[in-house]
Amino acid sequence: MRKSPFVTFPAKAFWSKSVSSGWSARKLVSDSAPLLRGGDKIMSAGSCFAANIIPHLERAGFEYVRSEWLTMLRGFSFRAAPENFNYDTYTAAYGNIYTARQLLQTLRRSRGLFKPKECVWEEEDKFTDPFRPGLRYFSRSMLEFEMLTRQHLNCIVDGFRRATVFIFTLGLTEAWVSRADGAVYPSCPGTIAGAFDDAKHKWINLSVDETRSDLNAFIREVRAINKNLRIIITVSPVPLVATASRRHVLEATTYSKSVLRVAAAQVAEQNADVIYFPAYEIITGPQAPADFFESDRRQVSQSGVLAVMDALMSASECNRSDFNRGLRADSVSLENENFDRLASKIIERECEEAIVDQFRSD
């Protein structure tokens, strides 16, 4: 008599044994090789969710590669406000990178392989980088713009050279691009800076094939800089703040996240040393407690971020005692903080994508 192959499958293959009961986010990643190894130098990019994990990585004792400093220049304390959005947060000041195409474009620009035709938005005494439109400390002349941009792009290459692991959090499939050369803008022109021009700009919604192709191209090209770079891909659990697809934003979110999730899985299967880390499932799966999202059901709460980080660290060679101490401190601070303060903290960390929400017609 022939037995069902399911008989040999481990508990994790069964919902009843691994989700309905015995749920642990750590088990979700227990089969992965050490995601992060002791001594790893980590670089990351992605949507706003990607920014949230950086302090936890550092607290766990990992070196987060920083190749570009803006207001946090070592040895100087400028009496000036910190940079907007997440420009000061990442390895180099690229801010949030929402799509695989924007990531590929950023790499190509840094290597001098792609020069967007619309590369600066010029006003009197203000020269804005369309690919970093929210920079508080903008350029005041074309010369300064060119030099700061060159420095920035070199810092990106430097980051990729120095890192041993690159973590990328896919956020969106929808993007605004230049009709001239397909250059992807992190936000729709006219939202944070610049002006929207229908003759110059258009909206796109990347497919699975396009996302996979962009990610594969990125992996191939980044390994030309650093052949040993390991890559961890995640999908941001944060829903779209708005959609230009003319569909309901919830439906558009499901489509986007589905595309990203499929593309991420395919890329991880097709490439050596590329691992998918299921942050998306930990936060959005039916097993997730309601408090993993804030009351707006969009922002991931501190406890949600901590759950993701706990799973990541459980599959990494990190200093657990340091990390656990950090976790306890975070939990205590979470308990102590009242809701308003927490909300304001989250708003402070809000990404430029959310600016779109200000344009809603109530």
Place this chain on the structure above:
Amino acid sequence: MSGITLGELMRGKSFDTCVGRSALEIIEPIFSRITDGNRELKFQLTGSFPSEQDVRLIIAGHSHAGALQSALLAGGSDPATNAIVKALGMAALLGAPNEFYWKALLKLAPNRTVAIVWRGNDYLLDFLFMPYGFFDFVNSRRPKLQLLSPWDTYAQSRIGRMKGFVTPTIKRLFSLPRAFHRLFSWRTAACEERVADFERSCEGTLVPEQLVREHLGSSLSGLSTLIEQLKNAGVNRIFLIGTPAPRGDERSVFAYMQEEPALMELLTEKSARYKSISITPLSVRIKIWATLQDLMQEFAASCNVTFIPSPEETYSFAHGLKSEFWSNDLTHANYLYGRIAIHELGSILEEAHRDA
């Protein structure tokens, strides 16, 4: 020494030192008293006047006012200056610029013209030393001002070079005595490896000018309050006087340090902490100063106040404050500088008088 910053040490220098003690002793100042509530404020006005009533223009402000005040005190030795001082009824309010000093100025201000010298040294307190490599920036109003290599190579290829500059390299900028080389390990080799590129290996960072402006702008925050108060007090007219350029002599900085054991101790301590510590290249200090002057000018325009820039004949963008205008300390100008500034002030007032 613990807990004292370099800035505090330098701010702590007495006002008399800045003005020049010998100059103060030349003539007798006018001593006046002003009642402030139940208290009596005593202040010193200096100038060649029989009484306070003859004063029509008061120079007041922070330590850089010392150059103008010294020029007033020494006015008798220069007939031209003396003539301007007398014609304008010019006097200086002496004293440490504390709460009482400003109160005295407000009491004196009604129906008089006030020329303010506002701070102007903060950038040196903050940036005279650079513990981790360097930062530089493009001054967009003066894009041809030199940048440190490797950035300068790029800028030159884009816009050319102002006349009079020697193309700088960090090594050339720091041809300091050997003793100081031992104390401070200059980071030059890494920079010069990649002159043609913008690599991070030089540990220098090009920062946005806007960031520098925001930093420097914070030093002007108290000035708007003072101007508002002076206007409310019934001042005739307000001038904001530009501050002198930095002096272009790194050796003198260290010579000065050697005479100040406290500063040397602090610097050695900092050096140990940061592994290396370097004096900020003159080109960067000049650019920061020029940016501060721009901000003062913009600020003055926004407050409807006349800005009198630092006299052009006292400095060059290549070498900073000319040596004949150096005072006996690190940062201030002397009475000769003050004399030229007084002449500028006189010219502007004369012009305004003619126009009226």
